[in-house]
Amino acid sequence: MSRRYDSRTTIFSPEGRLYQIEYAMEAISHAGTVLGVLAKDGVVLAAEKKVTGKLLDLSGAKEGGYGGSGEKIYLLNSNVIGGVAGLTADANSLINYARSAAQQHLLQYNEDIHVELLAQRLCDLKQGYTQYGGLRPFGVSILYAGYDSHYKFQLYHSDPSGNYSGWKATCIGANNGTAQSLLKQEYKDDIDVKTAISLVLKTMSKTMDSTTLGSEKLEFAVLTVDPETKQPKAKIYRPDEIDKLLESEGLAKKDDDAMKTS
Amino acid sequence: METSFAITGKGYIIVAADTTAARSIVKMKTDEDKIKTLSPHLLMAYSGEPGDTIQFAEYIERNIRLYQIRNNYPLRPPAAASWIRRSLAESLRSRKPYAVNLLLGGYDTTTYTPHLYWVDYLGTMTEVPFGAHGYGSYFALSLLDRYHDPEASLEEGIVTLKRCIDEVAKRLVVTPGKYKVKVVDKDGIREIEL
Numbered sequence: 001m002s003r004r005y006d007s008r009t010t011i012f013s014p015e016g017r018l019y020q021i022e023y024a025m026e027a028i029s030h031a032g033t034v035l036g037v038l039a040k041d042g043v044v045l046a047a048e049k050k051v052t053g054k055l056l057d058l059s060g061a062k063e064g065g066y067g068g069s070g071e072k073i074y075l076l077n078s079n080v081i082g083g084v085a086g087l088t089a090d091a092n093s094l095i096n097y098a099r100s101a102a103q104q105h106l107l108q109y110n111e112d113i114h115v116e117l118l119a120q121r122l123c124d125l126k127q128g129y130t131q132y133g134g135l136r137p138f139g140v141s142i143l144y145a146g147y148d149s150h151y152k153f154q155l156y157h158s159d160p161s162g163n164y165s166g167w168k169a170t171c172i173g174a175n176n177g178t179a180q181s182l183l184k185q186e187y188k189d190d191i192d193v194k195t196a197i198s199l200v201l202k203t204m205s206k207t208m209d210s211t212t213l214g215s216e217k218l219e220f221a222v223l224t225v226d227p228e229t230k231q232p233k234a235k236i237y238r239p240d241e242i243d244k245l246l247e248s249e250g251l252a253k254k255d256d257d258a259m260k261t262s
Numbered sequence: 263m264e265t266s267f268a269i270t271g272k273g274y275i276i277v278a279a280d281t282t283a284a285r286s287i288v289k290m291k292t293d294e295d296k297i298k299t300l301s302p303h304l305l306m307a308y309s310g311e312p313g314d315t316i317q318f319a320e321y322i323e324r325n326i327r328l329y330q331i332r333n334n335y336p337l338r339p340p341a342a343a344s345w346i347r348r349s350l351a352e353s354l355r356s357r358k359p360y361a362v363n364l365l366l367g368g369y370d371t372t373t374y375t376p377h378l379y380w381v382d383y384l385g386t387m388t389e390v391p392f393g394a395h396g397y398g399s400y401f402a403l404s405l406l407d408r409y410h411d412p413e414a415s416l417e418e419g420i421v422t423l424k425r426c427i428d429e430v431a432k433r434l435v436v437t438p439g440k441y442k443v444k445v446v447d448k449d450g451i452r453e454i455e456l
Contacts, residue, residue, distance in 0.1 A: 109337065110344035117333060149372040150335055
């Protein structure tokens with residue numbers, strides 16, 4: 001019976017629900033985890049890569065790529081980093097849209113787009129697919145880590161229904177419930193970036209399915225303000241930088257040495 | 263003839279515009295306000311083709327207001343100036359361009375700095391320490407070269423402005439009679455009497 005209300009995104013079920021939107025959100029909770037933490041002097045994002053394997057060619061990701069290190073974390077504008085969870089193809093389309101929206105704002109106002117405004121622009125697009133007929137909604141949730149002159153550092157989350165909200169720390173994708181309760185326990189107001197980085201990595205290591213963390217499974221990015229230029233500085237870590245960071249946090253692979261000697 | 267001045271000082275901007283509305287050789291009105299308040303910290307003095315000025319100024323005023331309603335905060339002066347300049351530049355390339363010259367004075371509440379922009383009907387925009395439009399500018403700019411001080415207090419700024427107005431009154435053939443003067447600083451916008 002319920003299929004009567006599934007086949008079109010725009011039709012309410014008798015209980016007043018939009019099933020396709022709910023399924024889209026469900027799809028996201030199986031996707032790779034993306035985690036964000038807001039600090040007083042920066043924002044930290046980490047993501048779990050799902051598509052891995054010996055034969056996957058990661059030579060593009062090695063250089064950090066054009067604005068991204070692989071699958072989940074992308075530079076949306078010079079002041080905003082986006083972390084996506086869900087269908088990668090849908091995410092690519094949204095990232096493209098976000099980047100043009102940001103550039104359009106730059107062209108019109110000669111200033112970087114405000115983080116909330118960028119989130120709003122994407123949500124307007126996402127909401128459209130919950131209302132206009134015959135089309136499937138975007139199966140993507142996004143975390144926006146950004147900086148602007150009005151509200152300084154910010155972290156937003158948007159989902160397929162077109163809702164968005166601001167957070168101090170949040171998580172999307174697989175195991176987001178576990179991660180969020182961990183964050184709720186561990187998060188303190190006024191933490192600095194350094195503490196936020198260890199909080200993110202600690203939470204990631206506890207929530208990810210694999211037991212060990214490594215650059216082949218993890219993406220990582222930090223947004224801070226350059227002390228000299230006072231401009232936002234987005235840093236998406238390269239694989240070797242992630243490994244170095246994990247080592248310094250004492251979370252690197254334990255079997256690394258064993259592999260080298262064998 | 264139409265004249266407007268604007269000068270920056272320490273934490274403020276003074277914008278002054280004459281109050282005559284003229285048609286051909288006849289003064290129709292002598293208390294016209296040609297300085298619009300675009301947002302709590304942004305002023306725009308406009309001059310040029312009579313119908314165009316009001317039409318364009320109201321269009322800008324309402325769109326800046328719309329942005330503020332939609333986003334809960336007003337555009338910062340640099341962003342507002344860029345958008346206004348673009349509007350003029352797009353108008354210039356249309357069938358019927360607006361012939362409007364502007365002086366935009368605003369106080370940026372996020373960086374605590376005053377900004378002044380000189381904009382003409384061709385879509386030229388420059389950030390300046392002081393600016394003027396109209397016939398009065400030929401007399402005022404050289405005076406301001408000599409007497410303008412970016413660190414001046416508001417009282418000193420007003421004295422400099424009076425110098426400009428007096429010089430225009432002395433040398434220009436058709437002198438505007440009265441000026442409206444507005445100040446924008448950290449506390450917002452207010453009108454002052456000379």
